[in-house]
Amino acid sequence: MASLKEVKNRIASVNSTRKITSAMKMVASSKLHHAQQSIERMLPYEETLERMLKTFLATQPDITTSFEHSHQGLKTVALVVYASNSSLCGGFNGNVIKEMVKAVNHYRELGVERIVIYPIGRKIAEKVNKMGLESAGDFMHLADKPNEAKCREVSNNIIEKFLSGEYDRVDLIYHHFKSAGSQILRRKQYLPIDLTTQLSEVKDDRDLQSNVATAETAAYAKAQGLNVIKYAENNAKPLNDNYIVEPSLKVLLEKLLPKELHLMLYTALLDSNASEHAARMIAMQTATDNADELLRVLRLQYNKTRQYAITAELLDIVGGSMQ
Numbered sequence: 001m002a003s004l005k006e007v008k009n010r011i012a013s014v015n016s017t018r019k020i021t022s023a024m025k026m027v028a029s030s031k032l033h034h035a036q037q038s039i040e041r042m043l044p045y046e047e048t049l050e051r052m053l054k055t056f057l058a059t060q061p062d063i064t065t066s067f068e069h070s071h072q073g074l075k076t077v078a079l080v081v082y083a084s085n086s087s088l089c090g091g092f093n094g095n096v097i098k099e100m101v102k103a104v105n106h107y108r109e110l111g112v113e114r115i116v117i118y119p120i121g122r123k124i125a126e127k128v129n130k131m132g133l134e135s136a137g138d139f140m141h142l143a144d145k146p147n148e149a150k151c152r153e154v155s156n157n158i159i160e161k162f163l164s165g166e167y168d169r170v171d172l173i174y175h176h177f178k179s180a181g182s183q184i185l186r187r188k189q190y191l192p193i194d195l196t197t198q199l200s201e202v203k204d205d206r207d208l209q210s211n212v213a214t215a216e217t218a219a220y221a222k223a224q225g226l227n228v229i230k231y232a233e234n235n236a237k238p239l240n241d242n243y244i245v246e247p248s249l250k251v252l253l254e255k256l257l258p259k260e261l262h263l264m265l266y267t268a269l270l271d272s273n274a275s276e277h278a279a280r281m282i283a284m285q286t287a288t289d290n291a292d293e294l295l296r297v298l299r300l301q302y303n304k305t306r307q308y309a310i311t312a313e314l315l316d317i318v319g320g321s322m323q
Helices: 004-059 092-109 122-131 140-144 148-163 215-235 249-322
Strands: 076-082 114-120 169-179 182-191
Touching: 004 169, 004 249, 076 092, 076 148, 076 249, 092 114, 092 122, 092 169, 092 182, 092 249, 114 122, 114 140, 122 140, 140 148, 140 249, 148 182, 148 249, 169 249, 182 249
Parallel strands: 076 114, 076 169
Antiparallel strands: 169 182
16 A cells, blocks of 8 residues: 555646646647637638639639649649647547648559658647658648738648649648637648539638537537527528629639638648637546646645554554553
């Protein structure tokens, strides 16, 4: 049986760790709130622009753009992979790395000669170096501080190489943020533009208000999400897609499509950033709960050990007085 001093030291150590995890949970919660606000401010513009452009491309078959042309064969593929710079966020980074490895193996099986990775975050950059994959550069600064201007630079670089024929396909791998308790890992085609996505798809599936991530609230958020989708399907008013375009649709598309591609990259970055904070908040909450349970067990053990020592001393006193 451990001595009183040993048990007391363990209690102090666990209590100190609990204070750290609790503080980290509150910091992650605060950062998550700011990340949710960033998504909320940007999302309406991005979704409206995407719908409008896809309507143009889908309803005007005679209009084609260089962004939607598939290249003959797949020789070079670029993957933009979003992770984080730090750990202590549960399986967030591990899941992204697994999906990246899966994508790399898939394209290698298809005979792709060259795979280029745009690693957003230190964790994914380390994995890329370890696997010996080709990296397009250092983008770790974007993981901590999402910046629309920097995203535009990355997007311009990717678009230029796609239009020149250097890249045949570009995919995004990131976590789609639905709520504090639900983040969905996605692999999404970035270039060429995918017109197979339904224009009537309900995309407002996010809970950008709550930062509580218990099992009960996650279930509630899921149920609310289903209700939102059902309501939208039954009550949504059709958007007026009868546009008058000047000077021409082709000129407009050539100007607006790069903006949409910039926003897609930036949206994925904001999604990943919010998902990281949500995952870290959940991980730290779990660690704090585990520390509370361990403290309960240790305090019980301390009281039992103390009572055992007191009882032993009393027995010694009684035994000595009887002699």
